[in-house]
Structure formats: C-alpha cells, structure tokens
Amino acid sequence: MIQVGIIGGAGYTAGELIRILLNHPEAAIAFVQSSSNAGNLVDAVHRDLVGETSLTFEADPDLTKADVLFLCMGHGKSKEFIESTSIPASVKIIDLSHDFRLKAEGNDFVYGLPEINRELIRASKRIANPGCFATGIQLAVLPLAAAGLLKNELHVHAITGSTGAGQAPSKTSHFSWRNSNVSVYKAFQHQHLGEIRQSFQQLQNSFDFDVNFVPVRGNHTRGIFASVYTDFEGTAEEAVKLYEDYYASHPFVFVTSENPDVKQVVNTNKAVLYLEKHGSKLLILSVTDNLLKGASGQAVQNMNLMFGLNEKVGLNLKAVAF
Amino acid sequence: MIQVGIIGGAGYTAGELIRILLNHPEAAIAFVQSSSNAGNLVDAVHRDLVGETSLTFEADPDLTKADVLFLCMGHGKSKEFIESTSIPASVKIIDLSHDFRLKAEGNDFVYGLPEINRELIRASKRIANPGCFATGIQLAVLPLAAAGLLKNELHVHAITGSTGAGQAPSKTSHFSWRNSNVSVYKAFQHQHLGEIRQSFQQLQNSFDFDVNFVPVRGNHTRGIFASVYTDFEGTAEEAVKLYEDYYASHPFVFVTSENPDVKQVVNTNKAVLYLEKHGSKLLILSVTDNLLKGASGQAVQNMNLMFGLNEKVGLNLKAVAF
Amino acid sequence: MIQVGIIGGAGYTAGELIRILLNHPEAAIAFVQSSSNAGNLVDAVHRDLVGETSLTFEADPDLTKADVLFLCMGHGKSKEFIESTSIPASVKIIDLSHDFRLKAEGNDFVYGLPEINRELIRASKRIANPGCFATGIQLAVLPLAAAGLLKNELHVHAITGSTGAGQAPSKTSHFSWRNSNVSVYKAFQHQHLGEIRQSFQQLQNSFDFDVNFVPVRGNHTRGIFASVYTDFEGTAEEAVKLYEDYYASHPFVFVTSENPDVKQVVNTNKAVLYLEKHGSKLLILSVTDNLLKGASGQAVQNMNLMFGLNEKVGLNLKAVAF
Amino acid sequence: MIQVGIIGGAGYTAGELIRILLNHPEAAIAFVQSSSNAGNLVDAVHRDLVGETSLTFEADPDLTKADVLFLCMGHGKSKEFIESTSIPASVKIIDLSHDFRLKAEGNDFVYGLPEINRELIRASKRIANPGCFATGIQLAVLPLAAAGLLKNELHVHAITGSTGAGQAPSKTSHFSWRNSNVSVYKAFQHQHLGEIRQSFQQLQNSFDFDVNFVPVRGNHTRGIFASVYTDFEGTAEEAVKLYEDYYASHPFVFVTSENPDVKQVVNTNKAVLYLEKHGSKLLILSVTDNLLKGASGQAVQNMNLMFGLNEKVGLNLKAVAF
Known part of the structure; x- marks a missing residue:
C-alpha cells in the first residue's frame, strides 16, 4: 500500500x-x-x-x-x-x-x-x-499541437463551477449573488494561460499565437465546459481521427459524436471531447470535472x-x- | 412627496x-x-x-x-x-x-x-x-385566530431563500455548499416564534398551544414556502370562506384554489394562500417573497x-x- | 388608453x-x-x-x-x-x-x-x-458598426437562460438534466445570425466578416450574458466614449465601469455593457433579460x-x- | 459473477x-x-x-x-x-x-x-x-417503532429532488418552472404512506396513529431531506443511544451529532440521521439520495x-x- x-x-x-x-x-x-x-x-x-x-x-x-x-x-x-x-x-x-x-x-x-x-x-x-481550466483547455487542443497544426490564434471560452474558486468566502461565492447568475473574470489574463502556452510550445515548438481566453463563472458547483475554436484545414472526419488516435491510449479522454454536456463527467475523472467543423474553423468542446480531472x-x-x-x-x- | x-x-x-x-x-x-x-x-x-x-x-x-x-x-x-x-x-x-x-x-x-x-x-x-418567516406563517393562521378557532398545537414547516439570512458570508451562504442543498436550522427555537405567538394571542386571547416550527434553508434566493396544519372542525369550504372573508379587504393576500408555488409571488408584495382539509386537520400553504411582503x-x-x-x-x- | x-x-x-x-x-x-x-x-x-x-x-x-x-x-x-x-x-x-x-x-x-x-x-x-440573442449581441456591437470600425471577424459567446427556449418540454428543458448543467447548441449556425449580420450591414455597408457565435444553454431561467470581441485600434477610453456617445439618447442601455453580471438586469428592460481592451482586441460584455429587452x-x-x-x-x- | x-x-x-x-x-x-x-x-x-x-x-x-x-x-x-x-x-x-x-x-x-x-x-x-420517500422516512422512525415507543401521531415533512419523479416531462419538471421554486404535492395522501405504515406496524403491532406527511418538490435533482417529529418521553441522549444501537449493525445508516445537509449523502448509499429533543417531542432529520439508498x-x-x-x-x- x-x-x-x-x-x-x-x-x-x-x-x-x-x-x-x-x-x-x-x-x-x-x-x-x-x-x-x-x-x-x-x-x-x-x-x-x-x-x-x-x-x-x-x-x-x-x-x-x-x-x-x-x-x-x-x-x-x-x-x-x-x-x-x-x-x-x-x-x-x-x-x-x-x-x-x-x-x-x-x-x-x-x-x-x-x-x-x-x-x-x-x-x-x-x-x-495542472490547473483546472488548463486541463480542460489543453485536452481540447493537444492533438492539434502534437501534429503541428496550430496555424492561427485560438478562441477559448470556458465556464467553471464555483468549487474552482475554493472555499474562501467572497462576494462572488455568496449564494445570493451567484445563484442564477453569470459573470466573466480575468478575461484574456487568466493565470492558467502560462501553462497552456507552455504545453502547446512543448508539442509545437513554433507556437506563438494568441490564446484568447474568456473565463466565466457558472451557476453550478462542479465542472468546466470549454469551447475552443481555431483554423483547421482538414475535414471534420480528419479531425476526429486525429483526436481519436491521439487519445487512443489515454483511458480518461473520450471523443464523442454527440454534443456533450458537463454533467456527463461530473464526479468522474473523465474528459469528453466533441468536434465540429464550421467554415475554416474547428470547434472543440471539452467537458471535465474541475475537482477531479482538473x-x-x-x-x-x-x-x-x-x-x-x-x-x-x-x-x-x-x-x-x- | x-x-x-x-x-x-x-x-x-x-x-x-x-x-x-x-x-x-x-x-x-x-x-x-x-x-x-x-x-x-x-x-x-x-x-x-x-x-x-x-x-x-x-x-x-x-x-x-x-x-x-x-x-x-x-x-x-x-x-x-x-x-x-x-x-x-x-x-x-x-x-x-x-x-x-x-x-x-x-x-x-x-x-x-x-x-x-x-x-x-x-x-x-x-x-x-415583522420578520419574514413571521409574516408568511401568520398570514396562514390569522383568520383561524381571529375566529377563535385555534384548538390545538400548530405544525409549521417553512423553507426560505438565502436572502433571508442577509449578505454576511457564512458557511451556509457559500454557493458551493448551498447549491442543490437542503438543511434545517433552529428547529423549534426560531426567534420569530415570539412575534408569531404574540399575534395569535392578540386575536385569540386564550391561545396557549405549541407552535412547532421547523425552518429550512432552501436552495433558492427569494421566497418563503410555509406549510401549516392544525385541527379544524369545519369543512374545507368553510375554511376557504373564513379566509376569503378575512382577507377581502386586504389587497395583497389571495386565497387560491390551486396548489401554489413560491415563484407565483417572487418579486411581488403578494401572499398567496391555499387550503386543504385532511381528516381532522386543515393544511394551509402560504407563499411570500421574504424581501418584499416579508x-x-x-x-x-x-x-x-x-x-x-x-x-x-x-x-x-x-x-x-x- | x-x-x-x-x-x-x-x-x-x-x-x-x-x-x-x-x-x-x-x-x-x-x-x-x-x-x-x-x-x-x-x-x-x-x-x-x-x-x-x-x-x-x-x-x-x-x-x-x-x-x-x-x-x-x-x-x-x-x-x-x-x-x-x-x-x-x-x-x-x-x-x-x-x-x-x-x-x-x-x-x-x-x-x-x-x-x-x-x-x-x-x-x-x-x-x-428582434430575437433575444440578437438583441444582446447587437447592442454590444452597434457603436462599432455605426462608426464603420468593424475591421475583422467577431467572436461571440453567449449564455442564455432556459426561458429563451419557451415552454415546450424537451430533453434539454427537463430540470433533472438542465440543473447544474452547461451545453452548447447550434454553434456557428444559430438562426439569429441573419438579423445580426443584417443590422451590422445596415450601419456599416461594407461589413462582410464572419460572426463566430457559440450559443450556450445556461443553468438559469432568465438573462443572456454575451461576450464579444474583435479587433479595435483605439484605446479602451476611446471605445468607452464611442459607446457612451452612441447610447446617450437611449434610455435602456448603460455602459458600466465594473465587470457586470446578468442579475443586474434580470426583470428589467435594461442592457448593461462593459468594455475592456486586451492587445489589439476590444472585449464587450453585454447583459440583458431575454424575456424583457430580448x-x-x-x-x-x-x-x-x-x-x-x-x-x-x-x-x-x-x-x-x- | x-x-x-x-x-x-x-x-x-x-x-x-x-x-x-x-x-x-x-x-x-x-x-x-x-x-x-x-x-x-x-x-x-x-x-x-x-x-x-x-x-x-x-x-x-x-x-x-x-x-x-x-x-x-x-x-x-x-x-x-x-x-x-x-x-x-x-x-x-x-x-x-x-x-x-x-x-x-x-x-x-x-x-x-x-x-x-x-x-x-x-x-x-x-x-x-422500497420507495424513496418511504426509505428516508422509515429510517428516521424504525428504532422507535422497534422499541414500541410510537405513542402519538407523526409529523413528517420531506423535500425531494426532481429525479424522484422520473424522466417523463411534466409541467413541474420543466426547468423554467422548477428552478428556484418550491411546491407541495399530494399532501397527506402520498402513495408511500401505505408501505410506511406497514413497516411501523410490523415492528410495533399496535401502531395506529396518523402519519401526517407533507411532500415537497425541491429545487435540486438528487436527495431527500426528511424531518419527522413525534412525542418521545426519554431524553435526547436516550434517543441517540436507541438509534445508535439499532443501526450499529447496519453499515449505511449513521447517527450524526451535527445538523445534517442533504449533500452529505448525495451520490452515496448512506443515510445520515440527526436527533434533537424539544419539549415533549423528538425531532429526527434524515438525509438520503433518492436514486441510491432510495x-x-x-x-x-x-x-x-x-x-x-x-x-x-x-x-x-x-x-x-x-
């Protein structure tokens, strides 16, 4: 033991x-x-x-x-x-x-x-x-970086549960304020951007694009819903194959064919990813539990x-x- | 002005x-x-x-x-x-x-x-x-007391929104704790019992029964849902008539014929009451907004x-x- | 009358x-x-x-x-x-x-x-x-379009309350599913994009950029929180002045100097906007009540x-x- | 297997x-x-x-x-x-x-x-x-019945999460209605009363008192918070001992010395009980997960x-x- x-x-x-x-x-x-x-x-x-x-x-x-x-x-x-x-x-x-x-x-x-x-x-x-946001966001992007396919800036929007902020009381952790509320904080300046960029550069040396990140305080306790999009030249099918191959040996990360929701993973160590191609852009949705996989x-x-x-x-x- | x-x-x-x-x-x-x-x-x-x-x-x-x-x-x-x-x-x-x-x-x-x-x-x-719980509970009982019809102890269970506890941070006001949670506090000992009893005695001098009151912390911000029951000898129709007559001149209190819910009155100064007779007991449900009518x-x-x-x-x- | x-x-x-x-x-x-x-x-x-x-x-x-x-x-x-x-x-x-x-x-x-x-x-x-998303998003952008300052694509992420979807029951309107949940739908394809683009073109004829829009189902009933960013050459102060001037005669739209939250406007006809400049980008946050201003x-x-x-x-x- | x-x-x-x-x-x-x-x-x-x-x-x-x-x-x-x-x-x-x-x-x-x-x-x-309400309520009472100590009617108020009602859509399962709402249904007439009374009679043959039960729809998905009170002649300490002895060999039921909350047991098979004596009455609070222990x-x-x-x-x- x-x-x-x-x-x-x-x-x-x-x-x-x-x-x-x-x-x-x-x-x-x-x-x-x-x-x-x-x-x-x-x-x-x-x-x-x-x-x-x-x-x-x-x-x-x-x-x-x-x-x-x-x-x-x-x-x-x-x-x-x-x-x-x-x-x-x-x-x-x-x-x-x-x-x-x-x-x-x-x-x-x-x-x-x-x-x-x-x-x-x-x-x-x-x-x-790793940090909780950093985990959810990186998992959405790693296969692209590993393949050297990050070719432009990334657009990231991620909504977190309240437990991500810990138990210290604050104005934004007060139930009367936070219940049924939505707000943004540290837009473009969240402290997890450092480790996110570091990982992208580890996999794709040349990576030097902006990671535009808007973090959102959600009205729930557990779970991060991250949406990421960036330019991608291939098809949706090629993207899915890239992601499935990358994560084939990683037992907690799954690529799903249905639009995901955060409660699919709450109280588990899993990450669920979902991909869509729109015009020139690849959208990746990523759900994780901030206290577990995060x-x-x-x-x-x-x-x-x-x-x-x-x-x-x-x-x-x-x-x-x- | x-x-x-x-x-x-x-x-x-x-x-x-x-x-x-x-x-x-x-x-x-x-x-x-x-x-x-x-x-x-x-x-x-x-x-x-x-x-x-x-x-x-x-x-x-x-x-x-x-x-x-x-x-x-x-x-x-x-x-x-x-x-x-x-x-x-x-x-x-x-x-x-x-x-x-x-x-x-x-x-x-x-x-x-x-x-x-x-x-x-x-x-x-x-x-x-008056206090918020005290208002919701009294409105559920005043017509009985005014008619001298309180003949036995009262059983009161009331669920309050978080704003009833004010804005000072506490363990039980933390979103991570309170969201999707239910708990009881000060059972049988809530400080509003004094004013409640005082009003009952004002209307029915002889009133000397227990008011068994279980206050509950709800998972919402605004609104009190109070359920009260006690012995009542008449029929449901007689009870409804008693209540309608009592509140006929009071513009914020309504007797409804449908099972009520607290969002009927949230953000208004109204109180909605609803009555059912079961065996020897009269059940009165009362909904109010703790920050407004309360x-x-x-x-x-x-x-x-x-x-x-x-x-x-x-x-x-x-x-x-x- | x-x-x-x-x-x-x-x-x-x-x-x-x-x-x-x-x-x-x-x-x-x-x-x-x-x-x-x-x-x-x-x-x-x-x-x-x-x-x-x-x-x-x-x-x-x-x-x-x-x-x-x-x-x-x-x-x-x-x-x-x-x-x-x-x-x-x-x-x-x-x-x-x-x-x-x-x-x-x-x-x-x-x-x-x-x-x-x-x-x-x-x-x-x-x-x-107008549509509810369309209102919140347009209010975030109109001053830029009116000044002919839209110079690149827009990145829009907006979280809506459940009332936006009406009262017809569906899997995603079921409380057991939606409570504490987050999900995305119709990414890049929401039906409000048409009216949004139409207004931008009305104000800035040349407008022909992508509006990348990720709509999110939030875990609340009322309110839309929209975050929008795009390239902007001026300073934050210049942006604030542009917005204040544009909305000076419009009594329901306010530019605030604090990070907003959606409950500031729930149950009102107001829209509150907030601006930040990050690098070359202007971030605009917009909060509205989808059933009122929306x-x-x-x-x-x-x-x-x-x-x-x-x-x-x-x-x-x-x-x-x- | x-x-x-x-x-x-x-x-x-x-x-x-x-x-x-x-x-x-x-x-x-x-x-x-x-x-x-x-x-x-x-x-x-x-x-x-x-x-x-x-x-x-x-x-x-x-x-x-x-x-x-x-x-x-x-x-x-x-x-x-x-x-x-x-x-x-x-x-x-x-x-x-x-x-x-x-x-x-x-x-x-x-x-x-x-x-x-x-x-x-x-x-x-x-x-x-057993039924979910029936489980939470019986666990709150079994030691009294087993000791033949039920001497008067019981007063029961229990708040359930939405999953107790299953996945069929209904007006009261719609997120827009249920979120932040509280309501009562089937007061004094819930179908679980039959099995509850049957168990009390199994343990205490003479049991023939009313079980006054007000079921409440809570604003959460999982968990039942039941409060029960009835006459009890002994002290709080005697009650606690009675309950601890009764449940000593039952691995999922715990008597706690702190006011409980329903999230202590959500996603577990546990039941947590808590006792207080007030005047002649014993209050028992019981928390369970309606989908697990229930x-x-x-x-x-x-x-x-x-x-x-x-x-x-x-x-x-x-x-x-x-």
Missing part, C-alpha cells in the same frame, strides 16, 4: 483526494495535515465522509510515514512549505498549486498532465499538477503512474449524472 | 427599499446612510440600480430632511441607534429589525402587519416591521398607511415568474 | 407582456387570444397574475377592439396568421417571431431594435421584434414609440436582483 | 443501476432491456457512461442468461411483466416499482428494506424495493444480501459533496 500524506487537508481539493483515496485499493492515508483544523475530525470538516473515516487532522505529522505527499495549500504556499520543511528525499511530491507548473531554472517538477507527459511522470519524483483525480492518476500502477486504479468513479 | 431616509443602506433590505422607492410616485429618497460605504455610489453596491440613481451613501445625513426613517441595520442595532441619536420628533420610524416587535413596557412601536393592525398602523408614528415591501405598505395613502401605491410590482 | 390585443397568449413572451401591460399607465389589454386555452382564466396559466386580472383567454377575439396586436405565436405561425386573418388596416402589429425580421421583397415590417431604428419604428405600423419589454418599448409615448413608459421595472 | 438483467433500462433508476453495476466486483450486466430504445447504445441514453460500456439495449433478451432481474419499469408495469412473461424459476427478482410492496394474499415478495428485513431478504428470491443503491444492497455477499460490496461510492 502506498502511504499518502496530505498537506493542507481542509480545502476542497484535499477533501476530494480523501474521498478518492479512502476507496483506493493500493493506497492508504497516513495523515492529513491542517494547521487551522488540527485535532478536529476529518469528517467534521468534510462532512460527507461521515462513517468512512476516523482520521483527525494533524498540525505536524511525521512526514517519514508517507511515500508521497499531496500539497493542497493555496498558491504560493507550496513553495514556502518545501523551502521551510525537511522532507525526506524518498518522499514523492504531487503539488496541486501553480507554484511549480512553469518551467524555470531549478524547477525539477514535471508538469503532471498524463496526456502529454505520461512517461516523464512515471519517472518523476515531483509533479506539478485537480484531485488527476493528482491520483499521477500518483498511480509514479508508483507503477495502472493509471485508472481507484478512479472508476460513479458519475452523479444529475 | 414623502421624504425618505434609509439608515443602514448597504444591506439586502435597504437595497430592496431603494428599488421600490425609486419608482414610488409619492415618495423620494432624501438620503441613504451607510457607515461602511459612506461616499460610495449607491449603484456601486446595489448594482442592479445602474442608470436609475446618482445617490451616494452618507455617513451622517441630516435627519431633519426625512419625513420617515427606515432602519435597516442588523438586529440589536436599531435600539442602539434610536437611543444614541437625536431624531426629530416629527420623523416617523419604520424599523426592519426585531428590536421592537415584542410588546414590552416603554415600547411604543406598533407591530406592522397590516392584516392584523391596519388601523393602528395608520395612527402610528413608529412601526416594528420585509421591504411590507415596510413600504406600512409607510403608505402611515401617510394616508392607498396601501398599494408603489407596490404593483412585476413578478419575475421564472 | 392604447387597446392591446395579444395573439398566442399562453406562452412565455405573452405572459411577460401581460405582466408589463397590467401596470402600464397608457395601455389596457383588450383581449388575450389562445386556441389551446380558450375559456380558461389567464391567471390559471400565468399563475403569478393571481389577483391582478380577471381576463379569460378567447379563441376568436374581435380584432377591431385592438389598436395594436402583439403576435406571440411560434416561429412560422405569425406569417400564417397574417395571411389567413382579416386584420383591420388601422391595427398596428408587433410580431415577436422571426418571420419578418429579415428584409425581403414584400416585407414591410421594420426591425424593432430602437437603438438602431428608433425613428423608423415611430413611423411604422408593423414591427418585427422580447416582451422591447415589444412594449416599440409600442410606446409607435404611439408617440416616451419609450420608458410602463418599463420602470424593479430588478429581482437576487 | 452474478449475471444481472435489467428490464426497463432507459429510465433514471436503471441508469443508476448500470452506473453501480459496471464497477461492482461481483456482478456483470448480462443485458439491458428496453422496448423504446432497442438497438440503441446504452451510453447514448445514459450519456455519462461514455467510455464505460459498449452494451446496447435489447427488446427481448434471453432471461435465462440472468441470475437476477431488476425491474425498472413504471408502477403497474412490473405486475404486468411478471404475469405475461415466462421467467425461469431460478431467476431472482428485485422490483423497483410499488407493485409488490404491500402485503397481500399471493404476494410472496419481501419488502426490501435491509434495516428491518435483512434476514428475510437473504432468504428471499423476490424483493419489493432506489438503485438499495436494490444492489438487496442483491448483495440475496447472493450472500457483504451488503456493502460495490457500494463504496464517492460522494459528490458539492
């Missing part, structure tokens, strides 16, 4: 990790760290876990008990933690923040998108888990790869469907 | 008052007070008012400019404000908090439920505006009465319906 | 018209026609109207009683109705379907978007009321203009805000 | 069964029958199953391939099916309709609520799976028992939580 330690255990992504890991046949939770909740029962915070665990949050767990640490703290905090903490060299790390996603001198983390870096992930000890599910997928398991182990999750 | 001053202008009930008063043909807003937002534009806080007002919040308005003050501060704050502020004797007061709802020595406020106290309100200078709409209805206007003036509001 | 007849009175847009007209100071409802509901009370179908009207639906009303007819039947039905019905020459017509929106030989209807055709509307007897509110605005009234009469509607 | 046949495979409960069974380690789906969808892919109807199954619906499957049949047709249809179909004697049956829930001469089905009939279920070949999850729990498996096998489902 893989012994798992979770750092920053009170937030949404940590809760989701715990939900997955409690049923993972090859992993056990060694500890769940939380400064603010130390001493409290885990199921008093993640209340759906009632009856499933008797774990309590620990302030300063013994890190040597873990084979792998999941870092679920806020952005910027992972770097701080790693710099200030003595982590045994044998302990693998999967970081869910954006701290190590961009390549930089001295950054030895591998970008943990299995659909682009699977072999690197298998060989790595440190993974930077965060904690993908983190477990990465863990599976790092420990030599089938990447699907523990991730055959029942969709909520409704 | 009635000159209106609003104290505590940044909250939900104040916003709703402003929305109504900007279109009220016999009233004008003299000032909107807010300590936290002094100097800010009113439509920067109540953003739906864009294009409708150029008012700014004032910290210390000149109270002599007002004919009537609406107090929209938190519970407990109205009493403090009145005790610490020199309010000209000519200025009428309508308080939306619970500070003056219960009869007590030295409390000269009239309980502002027009369907029980209309003549007193007309003659009064100080009104304690708060600011009723406050304006009270203002209309206090200033000798028809109580409907300014309150012919278009339902949102969907 | 303008005597109004409504043809096809049981649907959503008819209900909304009735809600507005019952409080309109210069109009009265002469009759509400419905074949399927003939003989039924209007408030038995539009249940929020309880207590506001005693009208019943009529199968074959006397059209001479009306000064103006609103046609609220399905698309294709208006043409049929006009061809098969003897309508007195003096009776004005406002058609809410798409039957007469596109210019064609023999089509003497004026396209009823006051922000482009106000003077024509005032002089017209027959109005083709349908019945705009229809009443057109009626006001046709009868020489101020276009705002009867349209000072209280926002639902939450 | 248990070979499972599903009859009536296109509806909500069948979809949920398939979701569970595809990941059940001891069961395999032999066939999914559907008349209306014969020949179609199962994942074309239950679209979240994309990538998980290549099954197609069959009109007339070979029933001998199955060890157990789940009947997922509408109420009334199960009886018809059994009477008109030659089902091999060895094939077990779990019926999800209400056709066999009430004891009657010639009805050899066991009522499939494991928390009351576990041993009977283990020995049975035919199970009548339907298909419980059906699989029954299958597990009938085939000698641990009742939790295949039912360690990840909560959706948000």
